[in-house]
Amino acid sequence: MHRFANPTRFLRIANAVLPWTGGLTALLLGVGLYLALLNSPPDYQQGETVRIMYVHVPSAWMGMLVYLTMAIASAVALIWRHPLADIAAKAAAPIGAGFTIICLVTGALWGKPMWGTWWVWDARLTSMLILLFLYLGYIALVNAFDDPNRGYRAAGILALVGVVNLPIIKFSVDWWNTLHQPASVIRLDGPTIHPDILLPLLVMAVAFKLFFITVLILRIRSEIAAAKIRNLQLSLARG
Amino acid sequence: MDTYFSMGGHAAYIWPSYLVAAVVLIALLIASWRAVRAREAQLKTLRHARRGGAGETE
Amino acid sequence: MxxxxxxxxxxxxxxxxxxxxxxxxxxxxxxNLVFFHSPSDVVENSVEAGQRIRLGGLVEEGSVARSDGTVLFAITDMKTTIPVRFAGIVPDLFREGQGVVADGQLDGKGNFIASEVLAKHDEKYMPPEVADALKRAGHWKEGEGPEGASYK
Structure with a gap:
């Protein structure tokens, strides 16, 4: 049973944390939506469409942050064979894919009125679409084998290979001419967003992070239960 | 009120953005929650079955 | 270990x-990863007439003219300027001094015939009142917006 020693401790901590992250997610989403939709100014050029930014940008950040989490967990699993790391990577993938889909769809909805097009094949948009395919590839691969460990191994390698896409997404707007504008918040000389517009953005970003932690805990619990079920069924079958 | 919902004429882009985000996040939450409930319940019945099958330990 | x-x-x-x-x-x-070329690129590399490219830069101040469904304007990178002709509807953000990307070809007489015009916006966001105040105070460079606007 020593294989589950760590997951047991994880479950104890996770279940203690869960109500807090869940409650804080709801609270911050409420505050964030109030600021984003009711109590923030329009932009001097983009008017009210700047409100799309409050879901578009946090989900873009989450798409990348979740991928980084998944890749680090995969590396830990591949190198140190930590069973919980494999489970965490697998549990994170659908959440990251969800955030990436939100980013791409809201980006199209923002691009049409502002740029005049739903989609262009510039370096930023294309690399973000590749991120979605990396997530989908990971999810397909991790579920493709009867032996879960083989799935974890193959998908973990894919997750590590895909990590090169993260700096490409981040710096695509600086390295090449793109239709997408350069970074506004995470830049060396400080954000170029007025505080009244930056505040709702940051509140929504923190809310999305807490949402990720909450759902990640639920999904890890679910994967741990599934692993225990598999082991029990095996031992029952052996008699 | 109407002027608020029209969002300066860009309602057709702004509201769907929030709707898409809400649908995806709520779907993720519900799917994850239901999977936890189902698997943890299955685990419980399996453990009962094993204890029962292991022969009058209770 | x-x-x-x-x-x-x-x-x-x-x-x-x-x-x-x-x-x-x-x-x-x-x-190939570059989404558009600047007017200087186009002139320096002497792009041939009829070759489809994307031309990007700022809409030159005072260059926009409209005549029955056709928009005439010039795209500049502050070094080189190319006149553009576009028969169609330009996006909301299309304004003088704003970034723009036009898809089309040169006509051999130095003009660019666009088949699609996309607006490019900058990375600066602020409420309209703040933009007005900055303009009044003279902290505004035409074509670039607020100078050194960053909120540390």
């Missing part, structure tokens, strides 16, 4: 190789 060490080095060197390979591929492809 040594097996774990070995796997650590294998993963790290694999990632390093991958990083180098990607950097090489990207630098080799960099010309």
């Amino acid at each position: 040594t097996r774990k060490r070995l796997r650590l080095y294998a993963v790290l060197s694999g990632l390093a190789m991958l990083g180098i390979a990607t950097a090489l591929v990207l630098s080799a492809l960099s010309d």
Whole structure:
């Protein structure tokens, strides 16, 4: 049973944390939506469409942050064979894919009125679409084998290979001419967003992070239960 | 009120953005929650079955 | 312990190789990864008439003229300026001094005939009142917006 020693401790901590992250997610989403939709100014050029930014940008950040989490967990699993790391990577993938889909769809909805097009094949948009395919590839691969460990191994390698896409997404707007504008918040000389517009953005970003932690805990619990079920069924079958 | 919902004429882009985000996040939450409930319940019945099958330990 | 060490080095060197390979591929492809060319690029590389390209830059101040469904304007990068003709509807953000990307071809007489015009916006966001105040105070460069606007 020593294989589950760590997951047991994880479950104890996770279940203690869960109500807090869940409650804080709801609270911050409420505050964030109030600021984003009711109590923030329009932009001097983009008017009210700047409100799309409050879901578009946090989900873009989450798409990348979740991928980084998944890749680090995969590396830990591949190198140190930590069973919980494999489970965490697998549990994170659908959440990251969800955030990436939100980013791409809201980006199209923002691009049409502002740029005049739903989609262009510039370096930023294309690399973000590749991120979605990396997530989908990971999810397909991790579920493709009867032996879960083989799935974890193959998908973990894919997750590590895909990590090169993260700096490409981040710096695509600086390295090449793109239709997408350069970074506004995470830049060396400080954000170029007025505080009244930056505040709702940051509140929504923190809310999305807490949402990720909450759902990640639920999904890890679910994967741990599934692993225990598999082991029990095996031992029952052996008699 | 109407002027608020029209969002300066860009309602057709702004509201769907929030709707898409809400649908995806709520779907993720519900799917994850239901999977936890189902698997943890299955685990419980399996453990009962094993204890029962292991022969009058209770 | 040594097996774990070995796997650590294998993963790290694999990632390093991958990083180098990607950097090489990207630098080799960099010309194709560019979404648009500046007017200076177009003139320096003497792009042929009829070749489809995307031209990007700022809409020159005072250059926009409209006549029955056709928009005439000029795209500039502050060094070189190319006149553009576009028969169609320009996006909301299309304004003098704003970024723009036009898809089309040169007509051989120095004009660019656009078949599609996309607006490009900058990375600066602020309420309209703040923009007005900055303009009144003279902290506004035409074509670039607020000078050095960053909120540290």
